[in-house]
Amino acid sequence: MLEELKERLTELEIRFSHQAQMVDELNEVVTDCNQRIDRLRKENQYLREAVSTLSPALEESPDE
Secondary structure (H helix, E strand, C coil): CHHHHHHHHHHHHHHHHHHHHHHHHHHHHHHHHHHHHHHHHHHHHHHHHHHHHHHHHHHCCCCC
């Protein structure tokens, strides 16, 4: 009985260790994704501002 409990405890410790490692790895992935999203938002904002500065010139096309 005691040996069985020791085996179960060891198995639980192994599972916990693997899950803790997986959580750390997932946290790194989420952090990386958030950084990429922030960069894309900044790039999007920059491009929107660039297009808005061009839009008055685009509205006054001589071909129209």
